[in-house]
Structures are given as structure tokens and as C-alpha cells.
Amino acid sequence: MTKETLRELVREAPVAPGVYIFRDKKGAYLYVGKAKDLSARLSSYLTSDNPRTRALLRRAASLEWLVTSSEAEALFTESSLVRFQKPPFNIRLAGGEYYPYIKITVKETWPQIFPTRKLVEDGSLYFGPYPDAAAARRTIQAIRSLFPIRPCKYSLPSKRVSLCIYYHMGRCPGPCENEVDPEVYAGYIRGAVDLLSGKTKEAEAELERAMTKAAAELRFEAAAAIRDRLLALRKTLAAPAGFGEGGESRDIVVVKAGGNIAAVSLIALREGRPGVEERFLMEAPDEADPAEVMSAFLKDYYTSRPVNCERLVCVPLPEERELLEEALSERAGRRIRITPPTKSDKNFTEIASLAAEEHLARAVERMRKPIHPGLRELAEVMGAGEMRRIEAFDISHTAGRETTASCVVFLDGKPAKSLYRRFRIRTARPSDDYAAMREVIFRRLRRLIEEKEGLPDAILIDGGPGQLGAGLEAMEALGVNIPAAALAKRYEELYLPDGGHIILPGKSKALLLLKRIRDEAHRFAVSYHRTLRGKRGMESVLDGLEGIGAARKKALLRYFGSLERLRGASLEEIEKVPGIGKKLARKIYESLR
Incomplete structure (x- = not known):
């Protein structure tokens, strides 16, 4: 944009507070600013020799402005535009797409509340940013404990959806089958918005209105449940909000x-x-x-x-x-x-x-230092800090027999095969995958603690909520707290310790990394299980042969490694095994054919 073009535009700028926007040739936002006096502020660009300003004007192709009622309103408008448009010449959160927000889809008939990193101008309300996904989820949990907003992400109404366990637990009012009055549900949404906006009195008022309405309709059980939420809200607000009491906030x-x-x-x-x-x-x-x-x-x-x-x-x-x-x-x-x-x-x-x-x-x-593109995203999803070392666990068995476990280690997004470990499950009952997972994670972490080798930054478990719960129990028994998640194979759902789950986009770098780690843990577990199964098969075949005792079985296992290799061996190769003579070698060779 030339100074002549800018000068012509500035002549039209009003003497009023507002927001101004520089765009490039494609219409993308370059810079958003606000001013008490748009005319005066834009005039300053004509005489500025700031290198950043000169660079902005070289790339700018158009300039527009929005008039606001006050400078304070201009500030809020500027902040919102910067947050959504991410103009490169504004100072803003680094990697802003990684900082989670809380989204409330107020335009829907039955609005949802959930964490998101994608800000879309779709009429929804956004609150944040939060430093990590765990902080956003904790806030949502607190909101849902006070206002029973549906936890599902289905588009309602829908014939495919019916009352779920959350309804029967009293944690969802059942909008999917119209079990709740739309106005009552709308009150819950208004209460959540008020609370996230800091309007605590209004949030209390929404619960009071819902309680009064339920009592007037003789739904006394519902009124009592709302009363309990109202008391919980007042108790929560009473603790930290006493401004000026016992110390300044x-x-x-x-x-x-x-x-x-x-x-x-x-x-x-x-x-x-x-x-x-x-x-x-x-x-x-x-x-x-x-x-x-x-x-x-x-x-x-x-x-x-x-x-x-x-x-x-x-x-x-x-x-x-x-x-x-x-x-x-x-x-x-x-x-x-x-x-x-x-x-x-x-x-x-x-x-x-x-x-x-x-x-x-x-x-x-x-x-x-180059960082794997999925590590930062994964750290935010799991509520972790640095994500240099990830350890993943998987269980493998055949109908409960020869149960084994694997532990694979990834450093900076790459496999560190020298650090891989494998385990034979000792205490868990056959086919009890949960107990097996609890045992292997307990043994692994206990050894790291005893040998002072340092704990991993995160733990990934191949499985669902049950396997994750078993892993968390092992950590609790050891008194350690490590960010953990479980990745299920069927829908590639990522289960988190707070009971929630996330379906990452198919092209997500974090999902691709998680699948690679999970699949590597599975491969390593299966390979060890097959080795043990092969050894067990060889032992059973050799059990009936006269002259083959424990020492000779061990020698054959050490030499061939598996039954398949022993079956494929020639007579001469079997004769080479220490302790096996020609006569015994022929007996073994003929028994396997």
C-alpha cells in the first residue's frame, strides 16, 4: 500500500473510537488495531518510520475500520478479532492453536460445552485461553457438576440417540428424548456462561429459577437435585471470592x-x-x-x-x-x-x-532443536509439560496362555529400541488384561524409581478405559503422577484419566504419532508372545521323547529358538546341538515328521 493510497483512506476515517484492519491481497488479516480516535491513529502511519510499520504497509492491500461506542468496546473487539484471525503483525499467544478454550455452542437447540483449540466464527461462545487441556477439562467438570449440560457431541434431535448412562447417573437431563424442558436447559447454559464470565450472582439466579420451576411443577426430586447444585455453587464461591477478607486477592x-x-x-x-x-x-x-x-x-x-x-x-x-x-x-x-x-x-x-x-x-x-510436529499437540491434549520421553505398554496372549507385556520407549518422537523392555506376567489370572496391565506398569515404574533412572514424561496404554484405570491404580500405589492416556483401536479414541475421551482428527500429527507408538508396542508384545509360544510348543513336543530331559530341552531351545526352526532343521543340524548324539538326533528328527 502506497502512502498516497493510505492518505486517501485516512481522509475518510471518522473521528471516533473503533477498530481498524489491514488486509493483504487475498483478504487475509495482517494487523488489527484499536483507537480512541481512528482518524488520528491512522494518520500516524503516514509519518511512522518503525520497521514493523513499514513492513506492514508493504504487504497491505486494503484498510477498513469498525466504529465502536467506546474505546473499551474497541479493546474487546480488537482482542476477539486477534484471537480468531491470528494476524501475523499482532503480538499474540505463540502457537495459539495449541492453547485450549472452552466452547459453548449456544446456537444449537441443545447446546454443548467442550474444550477446543479451533476457534471458528460460528456464533458459539469461547472462554480462555487455558494453559493446557487438563485445566480446561477440570473447569468443564466443575461447570457440569453445577449445571447438568449434556456430555455427548451428537446433533440433537436424532433418532439414533437414546438415554445413556449419564442420564441414569443424574449427570445429564436427557435432552435427546426431551426429558428436560428446553427453557430449563437454556437456563443451565446461561448459568454456565455467567459463571465462565465471572457473573456469579447471575449463575446463582439461574439455578434458583430452575429450582422454583421444578417445585411449582411438583417435580420435587428434580428440585432437590437443583437445590444441591445451588448449595454446592454457593460453597464454591464462598471460599475464594471473599475479596478483602483474610488477605487481598x-x-x-x-x-x-x-x-x-x-x-x-x-x-x-x-x-x-x-x-x-x-x-x-x-x-x-x-x-x-x-x-x-x-x-x-x-x-x-x-x-x-x-x-x-x-x-x-x-x-x-x-x-x-x-x-x-x-x-x-x-x-x-x-x-x-x-x-x-x-x-x-x-x-x-x-x-x-x-x-x-x-x-x-x-x-x-x-x-x-527440531521438535516432532505431534509432540506439542500431544502434550496439550494430555495436559503434560515437556513430552520428551513417552513409554507405551501392551498386553499379548493366546486364550489367556503365555501372557506377555511390552514397554517401548520413544524419545523426542523417535523409537529408542535399546530402552525397550518385555515382561512375562507373573501374578495376573489368565485373560485378565486389566490385572496384567496393572502388574507391568507397577513393575516398570518401581524399577525406574529404585534404580533412579527417571520417570517418563507420559504413558500410553493400548486399550480403553479399563486398561487406563489399571495403569492409574499402579501409579497411585507407587505414589507417582504421570500424564497417561489409552488409545483404543476400533475408533482410535483417546481415553483420558478424567473419564473423558477425545477423537483426534484423522490428519492430526498427535494421532499419527500415537498410532505409531501404540502399534510399535503391539508389535513388540506380539513378537515376544510368539517366541514364548514357540518355545512352549517345542517343549510339549519333546516331552514324550525318551532320552530328552530338562538339560537337553534347554540345549535345543537355546540352539533353535522355536519349534518351527527345529521342524525345519536337517538331521545334520540337530546332531550339532551340544549333548545330542546321532542316535538321539535321528529320534528327534523322525518324531517331528
Whole structure:
């Protein structure tokens, strides 16, 4: 875009708050900005000598703007557009597609709630970002415990769907067969939206309305269930939300920038007590000021989730501090202050600073080292941090006989065959795959602990929820907590420890990696099982032969390895086995034909 073209467009820009958008020749978003005065802000592009601005104008083919009612509204609009469009010239979450959000499909007749990394402008509501998939799932679990929103992802109404176990457990109201009034269900959705937006009083009101309606319709059992949820919500809110009681609630946010990336560490303090600690990465140009990065993070993080504190302690202070205070206060319905650290904040600020520095250093190191394309996605799905070492387990047997297990190790997405291990199951009953899985994972992890070799970053199990549960029991018995998942063969479903399951897209790099690891574990288990089965078959054939005792059986097994090889051996080859003479060799040779 030439300066002449830009100058003509600027003449038409209104003296009003709003959002402006630069696009390239194909119409893709290049940069989204906001302004208190669009005319004045766009005029500044005519005289700017900033290298990033010059690069933007070289690629830009068009410019448009949206007028808003206030600068605060412009801030929220800008944040939403950046989140959905991911323009390359904006400072934004690094690898934003890997940070999960919570999606509520409010346009559906019977809306769903689930975690997603794909932001689509389909009328749904999105809340986030969350630092990992596990955090998003925990939030959804908490929401569902208060508002019984259906856990299935079917398109309703549908003749193919009927009441499931969640309905009979009281965890789903049964919209698939119209067991719940649409208005009552809509109230549950409004309550979930209110809670995720920080509007706790409105969320309580939705439950109160649903309880009153159920009682008026003489559905006393339903009214009692809603009452219990209402009491649980009030109990949950009473613990952390007492602003000013027993200590101030505040978030400590520290940004550390280096090169074209910046790390953010956030420590949430509630009533003076430390809560969660989260870490994020931001993509930022080399010349971006840390204050600019802080501003971008606060807009992205706090404009799509509740601000559950009185004060944001920021190092450094963000650009547009007063505007951010105004916008966040307006959204929260109370005053939110953005301040530098005070004396009482010093210790936690230092902790957050060290965490941000460490996160940045690790990110820079990862950028230097090629990473398997599926590892980052897999780490987010499983709620893990680094995913350098993955160990996978599989069980193999024939009608419960010769039960064996395999453990294969993948380092940085590649098989490390020298670290593979195989096991003969000792204690599990025949055909009890769950007990076999529990035994092998217990034995493997116990040995790693005893020999101080270091635990894996994640565990993959070939099977479904039963096998996964057995593996989790083994870990619990040892007092270890390792991210784990089970991959079922039939529909390639990934089962997670929280009881949920995910069907990854067919082209997902994480799914391709998981299948490769799972199939390698299966191959290794089957090969060992076949070896043992072959040895057992040889032993049974040799049992009836006179002159073949335990020592000679062992010699034959060591020499040939399996019954198939012994059957294919010539008489001369059998005669070469130590301890087997010509006469005994002929007897063995003839008995196998």
C-alpha cells in the first residue's frame, strides 16, 4: 500500500473510537488495531518510520475500520478479532492453536460445552485461553457438576440417540428424548456462561429459577437435585471470592521477552494465599517492548474469562494501563486496578519472574532443536509439560496362555529400541488384561524409581478405559503422577484419566504419532508372545521323547529358538546341538515328521 493510497483512506476515517484492519491481497488479516480516535491513529502511519510499520504497509492491500461506542468496546473487539484471525503483525499467544478454550455452542437447540483449540466464527461462545487441556477439562467438570449440560457431541434431535448412562447417573437431563424442558436447559447454559464470565450472582439466579420451576411443577426430586447444585455453587464461591477478607486477592503477572518470543508467568493469589500458576508464550517482534507484550497478554487473557481478583500486579506495567483498568472494571462490574508490585508482592513477583525466565529459556532451547510436529499437540491434549520421553505398554496372549507385556520407549518422537523392555506376567489370572496391565506398569515404574533412572514424561496404554484405570491404580500405589492416556483401536479414541475421551482428527500429527507408538508396542508384545509360544510348543513336543530331559530341552531351545526352526532343521543340524548324539538326533528328527 502506497502512502498516497493510505492518505486517501485516512481522509475518510471518522473521528471516533473503533477498530481498524489491514488486509493483504487475498483478504487475509495482517494487523488489527484499536483507537480512541481512528482518524488520528491512522494518520500516524503516514509519518511512522518503525520497521514493523513499514513492513506492514508493504504487504497491505486494503484498510477498513469498525466504529465502536467506546474505546473499551474497541479493546474487546480488537482482542476477539486477534484471537480468531491470528494476524501475523499482532503480538499474540505463540502457537495459539495449541492453547485450549472452552466452547459453548449456544446456537444449537441443545447446546454443548467442550474444550477446543479451533476457534471458528460460528456464533458459539469461547472462554480462555487455558494453559493446557487438563485445566480446561477440570473447569468443564466443575461447570457440569453445577449445571447438568449434556456430555455427548451428537446433533440433537436424532433418532439414533437414546438415554445413556449419564442420564441414569443424574449427570445429564436427557435432552435427546426431551426429558428436560428446553427453557430449563437454556437456563443451565446461561448459568454456565455467567459463571465462565465471572457473573456469579447471575449463575446463582439461574439455578434458583430452575429450582422454583421444578417445585411449582411438583417435580420435587428434580428440585432437590437443583437445590444441591445451588448449595454446592454457593460453597464454591464462598471460599475464594471473599475479596478483602483474610488477605487481598490479586494476580501476579510477569513478562520476560527475548528475541521474537516472550514468556508470561501468572500466579493467582486468593485471599492472600497462592493458587494456580500458569505459563504462556507470546509471539512478539524483536523490537516489541515488554510493556506492549504485557498489554497484548492482558487483553487476550482477561477479555474472555472472569477477572477473579481485585488487583493485577504487572511487571512491567502495560501500555494503555488506564484503558485496560476501565475495560476490565466494566466487564467485572467492580473496580480492577493494575499496579506495580508493592512490598507485600515482592516474594511472589520474584517467583513469577524466575518462572517466566525459565519458561523463556526452555522455549528458546526448543526453538533451536527440531521438535516432532505431534509432540506439542500431544502434550496439550494430555495436559503434560515437556513430552520428551513417552513409554507405551501392551498386553499379548493366546486364550489367556503365555501372557506377555511390552514397554517401548520413544524419545523426542523417535523409537529408542535399546530402552525397550518385555515382561512375562507373573501374578495376573489368565485373560485378565486389566490385572496384567496393572502388574507391568507397577513393575516398570518401581524399577525406574529404585534404580533412579527417571520417570517418563507420559504413558500410553493400548486399550480403553479399563486398561487406563489399571495403569492409574499402579501409579497411585507407587505414589507417582504421570500424564497417561489409552488409545483404543476400533475408533482410535483417546481415553483420558478424567473419564473423558477425545477423537483426534484423522490428519492430526498427535494421532499419527500415537498410532505409531501404540502399534510399535503391539508389535513388540506380539513378537515376544510368539517366541514364548514357540518355545512352549517345542517343549510339549519333546516331552514324550525318551532320552530328552530338562538339560537337553534347554540345549535345543537355546540352539533353535522355536519349534518351527527345529521342524525345519536337517538331521545334520540337530546332531550339532551340544549333548545330542546321532542316535538321539535321528529320534528327534523322525518324531517331528
